[in-house]
Amino acid sequence: MAHPSSGDAPERRESAPAPVFGVTATALVDGTGRITGWSQGMEQLLGHRAADVVGRSVDAVLADAQDRARGTVGGAGSPGEADAAWLRALVESGCVRKAGAEGHWSCVLRARHGEGRSVPVAIEATPMAGPGGGTQWLLSAVGLSVSEAAATDGSSLLRTLMERSPVALAVWDTDLNCIWVNATAAEVGGMPSRRVGRPLNEAAALGFDLSAIAPVMKRVLRDGKPVIDLEVRRSRSDGEESALSASVFRLDGADGTPQGLCTVGIDVSDSLARQRLALLNKAGTRVGTTLDTMATAQELADIAIPALADFATVDLADWFPIGEVPRERPGGAAHGDRPAFRRGGMASIHKGVPEAVFSPGEVVYQPASSPMVKPLLTGESYFEPRLDTAHHWLTEDPVRAEMIRRTGMHSVMYVPLKARGAILGVAVFARTENPVPFTRDDLLLAEELATRAALSLDNARRYSRERSAALALQRDLLPRRLSGGAGLEVASRYLPTDKHEGVGGDWYDVISLSRDRVALVVGDVVGHGINAAAAMGRLRTAVHTLAALDLPPDLLLAHLDQVALTLSDEAVDGDRFGIPSLAATCVYAVYDPATRVCTLARAGHPPPAIVTPQGRTSFPEVPTGGPVGWGLATYESVDVKLAEGSTVALFTDGLIESRKDDIDTGLARLATALRHDTDTLDACCAHVIRTMLRSATPEDDVSLLLARTRAPGAEPVRSRGRRRS
Template structure:
């Protein structure tokens, strides 16, 4: 038997009951299936609503109340806009009207706040179809709704993480990477987000064993990224790049010490909480409407790099556990990019420091040349290349100018550049001619490659390097130069005429088998000498000859302009803003000494002439006002002349040069160089050169055409 009990309301207001009993066995299968259909509609986990042609609710199952939060009694007999006013309801009624009119089923997605989770928005996928009577006339609309919040949130998380892979880590800059993470989080995940990095991260230093989290407020972090839905980011008391202070009682400390994230769905600013202990912070939180917070540590390779903070203000939903999972995944992906950027910054700083220490910081002021330079690396990110330049003082008021080009970029090229520059300076101190110096430098490069065949990039950077070396003699107004596979210098005379001297090109360093040749040209007072690398005059779409002509015309247009301004003009005139190779330019303007600053005497090969040489030196120094140097210079000249007469050959000449130093030179036709000997107390000879070395700043010897020169330099007395 089936029993059915129904509640009836009488016209007199009394309650009546209708009880009916039915023999189920006597019922037809159709009647039985009706009960099954009713049970199916009532008990199904899908929300179902039936509406008439005026869109009033005529039937609804209990599941729908749990999905959208509208009570059963409040829905029956009412339209959706009456029971749940708002824009969403108006849009749904428009959909139902269209279904009634066309008879075509339609799907639609809407937002709801269910009873069991009224603080969090849910997504419903609803399908609408028309109900017809037996004659096919429309009776109303039925909607079937399913909660798709989980799948929707999963899709949103995947979309955010997918976007993170393309937007975060676009550069190797820790500050930019931090800002990219903050920008991605707002507004997809939070209304306000910041990234605070430990101080060692922007500097590229290695992480400490642990971040100190004890004591009072410490200047521990730097605000590297900040983003907000509000213009001007009023939520942040610190601007991007500023150091921030972390209260010792804040969750920051627990997050840093434990490495675990912190979630506060409801941010409590009452007294006794960590926020309430900081009245200024609590006031800022209340004024900006911050109501929910997540704090996630930035961990990479077992090191804490910083903390990411996520806040909600305008979005009424508090953060939940699935939001925290998404934030942690987002921070994990960004942490790898941040650590890569930190390591790059470290290597970049190391390479820059190496290059800065290897290149001349200031071209020393000299009386014989005025010099200025420019260097532009091709790698704008690394800022490190293999080009180098130098200005080296030599004996006899001469000066050496050198520009070189090492293959490649980065720390290997910088290290190789340092090796070659040091070798050039060492060889220059030996007073070798330009062709001899390049030959020795070529041997050095080949020997280095042979001794370390596994050096890889460093060896390849040295082999194939190019160089041009020039020595300017202001007394004779001559410049002797040689090159190893390098572009020839440009010479601009005082009248503005530009020439590129015919100079044998030689072969790049380390290649061997090709001899180097020196060429000597006249270089009058006020002439301009330009040494450069091929990156200045050569490009993929431009031949080197075109670049050299353009360089020459730029120099000739304003030959007497100050060198610093002229360097800038050359860089601006040539297309070097995005060079494919490093660009180096070294300009030198000659300054011949005043004729009264140089004096020389030819002396016979007679031991008696030594006394005369001392007298000549004393009179000349008195005329120059250098009486304080007379005694030491007399002894130096005496020993050098004596050495030339005893051990040299041919005529002897004595020369004094007064420039930034006082130089005493003795020239003869001998082929043997003097050497320093440390004599015993019983030795009666061999003390001459030792005495010269003790009285002078430095001394040495060099080959000349037809003989040698032995020289010694002394510091001039300070004026005033």
Template sequence: MTDRTELVAVVRPDGTVALWTEAAERLWGTPAEEALRRPVGGLLSGADVPVPPGTPGASAEWSGPVELRRHDGGSGSGSGGKVHLRVSPLPVGESGGDWQVWEAGPVQPSGAWPDPAMLRTLYGHAPQGVIVWDRELRCYWKNGAVDGMGLLVDGPHLGRRVEELFVPGRPESLEIALRRVLDGASPSSNLEWVVPDATGRGERVLSLSLLRLDAPDSRAPGVCLIAVDVSETAVWQRRNLLLEAGTRIGTTLDVMTTAQEMADAAVPAVADYVTVDLADTFTPDDEPLDRLEATDTRIPAFYRAAAASVRPDLPESLWPRGEPVYVPPQSPFTAVLLSGAPHFEPLLDTSPGGWLDKDPDRARVIHATGMHSLMVVPLRVCGTLLGVAVFVRTTNPVPFARADLALAQDLAARTAVSLDHASRYRREHTAALALQRDLLPHRLRGGVAVEVASRYLPADPRSGVGGDWYDVFPLSGDRVGLVVGDVVGHGIHAAATMGRIRTAVHTLTNLELSPDVLLARLDELVDELERDQLDDGLITTSVGATCVYAVYDPASRRCTMASAGHLPPALVSPGGGVEFADVPTGAPLGVGLGCYESVEVDVAEGSVIALYTDGLVETREESIDRGLDRLRAALTLPRTTLEDLCVEVTDRMTNGQRSDDDIALLLARTRARTGVLARDMSSTKAKPSTKAKHSTDGT
């Protein structure tokens, strides 16, 4: 056994030889070309040492006497004819799983360093830059590849500390990361560090890995930094991130969802913590920011729309989604809000005398979570500032670079466009919903003829507001008119068209027209509406509607019905039987055919007439026929009042979920007028009594 410590071999995780030094050739008598890629077990004579020691059942390190199988057939020399070897993990290298084999004494001196000659053998000609730091974070050794990367300042390097070697003003976060690894934290890899290129006009992107150097005792003697130039790879990664963001951001027309998609896309690819805070244009209508209470040190400036972090519990966020965000009057956030220019702070200044003195809560979170690098990017579209996106690094020790700012601005620009689309849609959707609710009747009166109840459910926000409507009209002789309709399309246009049709029906009922004649007049009106829009250049949406109109006479207990492309009314007998009226389905309104037929059916006292729109019975997963069968079953549910039946039917039909289309349901329970001769009304099956055909010319 020699009195020195010398590297003899490096072994791959699969047990084959990766490096064979001159010392190994001397011990084994085997040249390198014969030993390389050979199983190391074949070079040992009956040894029970597991090589590599990472095999199952082995410890992290191993040290002890070993008998060698020499090339000349002899055995290794030393005490008792054996050589003392030490096997330990290789602290640096590409694979991260190699093992180093030393010829050494039983225990390497505490804190001893690898021989610089060994480091030169391993990494002197490696394409990666390698720097070894001692416990004081002074440069102990480096290879030549580092000098060409622009990572270190000019001048002598050995013996100098981290802050003296790296670009001034930027190494603090890297020094913190090196210290964490040295003190036992997990190795850090793929840390992106940007340096000026050789021309001074561009940038190079380096990927840094930090690995602790282990010693036989528990006290690590130092830490190793490995740098790889990934400039071309980084360009492609940024391009791929933007392409992926284009598919992930703006998948819905919902402001909050769009903002969260942006935050999720940026973590951890760009930052460790990202928020999207929106300005007044996106605030809730009932609580605008200018009405919120401010203090001398903080003002409400944004609403939190999204937050994402590498930490699952979001310890960085002081405000949950949907809550107002308060900032000091003089801060990077208000500066971006006023100027529209981004705020770029690679090293976050937390020293006394800054804006954080006015914001102790935020300062406390910054120190607790290790925030050290900040970007605040405006969300702008067509000159309008929608809000800001905030990017922060905490666990990633590398400060933001100009390339990160450019990437963040690209993400913000894409997000701003999607947010603007979502905001425009939300405003239109809100206006259309308000218009539709204003146009629907607020109180229905069935008079002495019927008891009425109704239910209207707006569509899912993704589909927008439709043109579903219903109404009840008192007629002469205690009769009552019942109508339900559905205008083609969604949004303000459909709601406005619905209002015009409903007004027209109200006017036509005063003329005491039969249902078929009334629908023919409506067909003419809708056709004229479409021609007017074509003359005005409004050709994006086709005007059209379906409608069913019924008149119930309590004296005769008969109901006259006509349909313009609408689903048939359901008739529920007092005993609970359900039939769908056999009403001829005419063309939808606006087609211009104007040919409709009326049918009369006998309706027993206490029966229920149900008129509805297709949103109640039709879904993307289910046919209308299947929906009608479910409606038949729902109408037979036990109930105490007509209002209860309305609620129970809609809940059963929708399973408590929003529909893809608007839903309108109108129920009317019939009454017989006092003094009229009673007749047997036990059957509610539709019986054609008087049929009338009507064309657009009224003949």
């Protein structure tokens, strides 16, 4: 007996056990389809002796040419012909592969018995390694009883499958008349047997939305392409809504002509509820991740696609603040009586969002009669399950009318964005490719999504207002013009952060002293927001007052520490057991152009950097005291001799610290950035900011003050304080 091949022929694959009885009969067949071996089991089963069949063609012995084989080939389905010629072709080497099988095949057929009668048998064939490296086949045949053969008959199996199937099955003719339904369809599909023979609009009239399924059935009948998992809604008599996942495929005759359709439906009402719950859970984690209004609007649009809609926009009311400065609600619309929105976000199942007429950030004008205006005025959603393209408002907006026609938009929901008594805008959800109109359940889901997003938008609005106020205060308190006198050229930058609570309390200053000396100051108030900006203004004023007393840097910081502590104690909301309300870090330097000596002291602040005219950067070892406002620290001053053309850099920790880099790494990067050769000190300032910040939005406020020494008697240069880079 030959052994199974490990080369050309695939390994035998296990198949499901067939309902067989008796002893298994075997035979060997070569690659040409000739019988080369015949067992006694075969002789008992089919009544042919080995001497009579060896050397003959297998199809002449086994099968009746008028019968059809039934079964599967390699588990992949019959390739077409299933008579004796097909059996012989399968046995021939290579034909199995063409049929899509993996080597092993099995089928049920009626073999020709030696007495002339037909015998139902189940046959399996396995490729074997034959003599000379060729391929031969091992046939295993098992006789079937009459009842088992009947059970294997396709009509009997099909009848059992269709009648007892847990899914709803229905068969339709080419005119979409119902010609058969199974028990499940009669029970849950709304098509009892008395409706057999009726057209679609009568057979499925029990609450189904036929506008979704009818066009699909006609299209499948026309082009033969099946449709899988089409959602069909049904309104039940108890007021609840159920949903079916329907699949539609065409039934073709032997000559390929369409004979009708088969629909398969599965009740997915529970699944639909789970999907909606999952979408709401996802919205809770993906909408409102930032305090940025545009980002939040875009997140709402994104979350709705494609789970709820094919296209979504989020348009904010014209008075809603976008950016740093809130806009007042205009007394009159810019385009006559046309209400204005601003596009906050949009998303589509189509690349490039072809449904959009406006882009994010653009002003969106609507006719006064537009359905989008109604939610803004009434606070109630406006729902068009079937979009009325003949509505008069579209005649006033031909651009949108053309977009609706071109994209096939057919169902729309307009949902207000309401939070804490204010209407912030309108979200629009539309369907184009999905043929199923929106339902009331879809509207409830959209309103829940809009409510969650509106709360985040309102938080962003409140944050934007506070941040705008803090920015305005910060700008008013920072110096508008900087002058280093005859001895220094100065330049500066200030960048607020969008993180935390917004603007912080960073400040910088250049103060003229007696005998042409100049004081350089950079500080950072602990905390963020408008309170930190106000505290910064108080401390900056205190530094000016103390500098006028001509105090050395160490003594000035000691007095500033006491002043800050006193002001913190007087604050009504001061925290006596936590951080003082006016706690801050600070570096104070005094430069004397006559001696070219810079005297430095710092209070919990990063050390200044000094760049020589040759481009060498160093950080002098200036003893650090504690932040001012605690009343506990002592401070020391250090004198540093500066050559003509040297640059002193004072900065806050936002420039050198980040989540990815520690302070030492940041100082090393700053040293490299300061060595860059630039034409002006202002250009050097811009280069340092560009190099040090990894994004346009710093993680903390950033202040940078550069001062370059010049020769005595040189013409002084005045510089405007630069607050934004």
